[in-house]
Each structure stands twice: as C-alpha cells, then as structure tokens.
Amino acid sequence: CTHYLFIVVVAVNSTLLTINAGDYIFYTDWAWTSYAVFSISQTLMLVVGATYYLTFTGVPGTATYYALIMTVYTWIAKGAWFALGYPYDFIVTPVWLPSAMLIDLAYWATKKNKHSLILFGGVLCGMSLPLFNMVNLITVADPLETAFKYPRPTLPPYMTPIEPQVGKFYNSPVALGAGAGAVLSVTFAALGCKLNTW
Numbered sequence: 001c002t003h004y005l006f007i008v009v010v011a012v013n014s015t016l017l018t019i020n021a022g023d024y025i026f027y028t029d030w031a032w033t034s035y036a037v038f039s040i041s042q043t044l045m046l047v048v049g050a051t052y053y054l055t056f057t058g059v060p061g062t063a064t065y066y067a068l069i070m071t072v073y074t075w076i077a078k079g080a081w082f083a084l085g086y087p088y089d090f091i092v093t094p095v096w097l098p099s100a101m102l103i104d105l106a107y108w109a110t111k112k113n114k115h116s117l118i119l120f121g122g123v124l125c126g127m128s129l130p131l132f133n134m135v136n137l138i139t140v141a142d143p144l145e146t147a148f149k150y151p152r153p154t155l156p157p158y159m160t161p162i163e164p165q166v167g168k169f170y171n172s173p174v175a176l177g178a179g180a181g182a183v184l185s186v187t188f189a190a191l192g193c194k195l196n197t198w
Contacts (some may be wrong), residue, residue, distance in 0.1 A: 032173040039130040039177035046096045047070035047125045050103050051192030060108035067100035095132040100127045110111045118189040126185030130177030
C-alpha cells in the first residue's frame with residue numbers, strides 16, 4: 001500500500017507543479033528564471049516517481065505509464081481553466097512523456113541495470129525535459145498575451161502582468177535548466193531506486 005500511495009502523492013505534487021508552471025510568465029519579469037526553476041522541479045518530480053515505479057515493477061515502460069498518470073491528473077486539474085474563461089489552447093500540454101520514454105529506454109537498453117538507469121536515465125531526463133518544455137511553450141498560446149486578454153477578476157495590484165525582461169539574467173534558460181536538471185536528476189533517480197528498499 002505504501003508503494004502505491006507514494007506513486008499517487010508524487011503524481012499529485014507533479015500536477016500542482018505543472019499548474020504553477022503554467023502561470024510562470026503571467027505576472028513577473030522573472031519569466032526565464034521561473035522557466036528554469038519550474039523545468040527543473042518538474043524534471044525532479046518526474047524522475048523520482050518514474051524510477052521508483054520502474055524499479056518497483058521491473059518492467060520497462062512503467063516510467064512512461066507513470067508519466068501518463070501525471071498527464072491525466074494535470075488535464076483534469078487544468079480543466080479548472082475553463083471555469084475562469086481561458087481558451088482551451090492555453091492549457092499547457094504536459095511534456096513528461098518523451099522524457100519518461102528516455103528513462104524506460106535507458107533501463108531496457110542496459111538490460112535492467114539500476115546503476116545505468118540512475119546515470120543514463122537521470123541525465124537523459126534532466127537534459128530533455130527543459131527542451132520539450134520550450135517546444136511546448138512555442139506551440140501554445142502566448143501566456144503573457146493571454147494574461148492581458150483574460151485578466152483574473154480578483155488580481156491584487158502587485159499581480160498585474162508586466163512585460164518580462166527576456167535575457168536579463170542569462171541568455172539560455174533551456175541550457176541552464178538542462179544542465180542543472182541533468183546533474184540533479186541523477187541524484188533523484190538514485191533516490192527513486194533507494195526508496196524501493198523500504
């Protein structure tokens with residue numbers, strides 16, 4: 001029971017992170033900083049749950065199934081945007097599936113070697129998710145434009161959308177997110193495997 005409860009808890013928290021990530025460009029001039037932080041946080045939530053679930057079952061493909069659980073949870077939660085009058089294409093498409101597939105691939109290609117899963121799977125997931133997240137952002141409605149078009153009725157003055165200072169802090173948020181994510185994901189992949197020894 002503890003195993004499945006953990007899977008549900010991590011998936012729910014991943015969903016909450018995604019809802020926050022959908023807002024990151026709304027009300028702040030820290031847009032790219034927030035992009036990197038949210039990309040890393042989602043990467044870590046994905047890799048710890050996926051490796052845990054994958055090593056728990058020992059079946060390649062389970063990490064992708066775990067990402068699918070996160071995706072469905074997020075779609076359900078994001079349905080709340082409809083009640084706020086936001087357009088459907090503003091609902092950010094979850095991008096965990098291809099990264100989870102890379103984790104499964106690392107596990108399968110190394111004949112279920114846990115150490116290879118931790119190293120290769122962690123690095124592949126950490127490097128890929130920020131990239132997929134940026135592709136996702138390019139394909140959906142511009143969040144800043146949407147914020148002006150559909151303002152929330154209860155916004156306090158300090159939450160008013162302002163133009164982000166793109167590139168103010170560093171030039172490549174994808175590279176920063178991928179670099180940090182690749183290092184941290186290895187640690188979290190190891191944690192996901194270690195949790196199976198409870």
